[in-house]
Amino acid sequence: MMMKEKTEMELKEILGKCDHTLLAQTATWEEIRAVCDDGVKYGCASVCIPASFVKQAAEYLGGRLPVCTVIGFPNGYDTAAAKCFMASDAVDNGADEVDMVINVGWVKDRKWDEVLAEIKAVKTACKGKLLKVIIETCFLTNEEKIKMCEIVTESGADYIKTSTGFGGGGATREDVALFAEHVGPGVKIKAAGGISDLKDAEDFINLGASRLGTSRVVKAVKAMEG
Numbered sequence: 001m002m003m004k005e006k007t008e009m010e011l012k013e014i015l016g017k018c019d020h021t022l023l024a025q026t027a028t029w030e031e032i033r034a035v036c037d038d039g040v041k042y043g044c045a046s047v048c049i050p051a052s053f054v055k056q057a058a059e060y061l062g063g064r065l066p067v068c069t070v071i072g073f074p075n076g077y078d079t080a081a082a083k084c085f086m087a088s089d090a091v092d093n094g095a096d097e098v099d100m101v102i103n104v105g106w107v108k109d110r111k112w113d114e115v116l117a118e119i120k121a122v123k124t125a126c127k128g129k130l131l132k133v134i135i136e137t138c139f140l141t142n143e144e145k146i147k148m149c150e151i152v153t154e155s156g157a158d159y160i161k162t163s164t165g166f167g168g169g170g171a172t173r174e175d176v177a178l179f180a181e182h183v184g185p186g187v188k189i190k191a192a193g194g195i196s197d198l199k200d201a202e203d204f205i206n207l208g209a210s211r212l213g214t215s216r217v218v219k220a221v222k223a224m225e226g
Contacts (some may be wrong), residue, residue: 011221012043014201019068019097019190019213021048023165032057038218039065041068045211046097051090056095068097068130069177074166076136077099081117089126097130098122099161099190099213102148104139119155132159132190132211137168145175146182153184159211163193170194173207180208 020039025142032053046066049057058067071086072078078086078161097218100122123131133155135148145221152160160179162171170193179189190212191204201217 005061007212011198012131012213012216014198015042015044015221017205017210017212018042018044018201018217019046019048019099019192019211020044021165021192021213021215023048023050023070023073027051027053028083029056033060035215036061036065038222042218042221044218046122048097048213051086051093051095054090054095055093061158066096067094068099070099070101070134072103073134074101074164074222075098076103079104079113080121083118084121084125087122087131088127088219091125091127091129094131097132099132099134100128100194101134101136101164104136105137107140107144107148112147115148116151116155121150123156128180130159131157132161133157134161134164134192136164136167137162137172139176140166142178149179149182149187151188151212151223159188159190161190161211161213163213165193165213171204171209173178173203174206176207176209190196 022035031168032049036047046068048068051069069090072083120179133152147167162175176191188210190209190211191209195214196216198220
């Protein structure tokens with residue numbers, strides 16, 4: 001019995017760090033609603049869904065679960081003004097959290113001032129709501145990742161996030177450990193993309209991730225329930 005209780009407590013802790021996610025291009029309201037229901041049932045941190053569903057989901061959830069959405073997603077090369085409008089619009093529609101994608105091309109061009117200014121502008125557009133900054137680690141060198149840890153820290157954003165899940169590579173243990181070593185004390189870490197099971201989830205949390213972007217953890221728990 002004690003072992004079972006311990007396992008349930010551990011599962012609750014892991015689920016409480018999950019942004020239960022559905023960002024497929026083909027996602028329908030019926031599917032989004034099911035993700036919302038599961039997010040509430042399993043005590044997830046939020047539900048992460050496309051911006052076009054935010055208002056409907058926020059009204060459906062009625063405050064039972066935070067709503068997260070993505071902007072500049074998945075490529076990140078929208079203009080800063082467009083990203084700011086997307087963030088403001090999402091918050092006006094009921095989003096509690098916004099995950100933005102950086103301009104990876106600017107990173108490659110070493111346009112650090114522009115990258116920082118854009119993140120700061122989007123943070124302002126979030127009107128006090130949580131901002132997570134997706135740096136798409138699969139496209140970056142370690143030097144660029146470390147620089148982005150510094151920029152995200154300076155920007156005032158709440159989280160640095162590994163991946164969109166659409167870029168050809170997701171979170172790695174090495175990247176989360178690198179983040180933990182280089183971000184400032186006010187910045188939390190979100191691992192996303194490729195988190196396939198509870199062991200992955202536990203590993204990322206132990207390495208320093210406070211949030212996990214995944215749909216598979218809830219699916220794994222449901223499978224355990226039979």
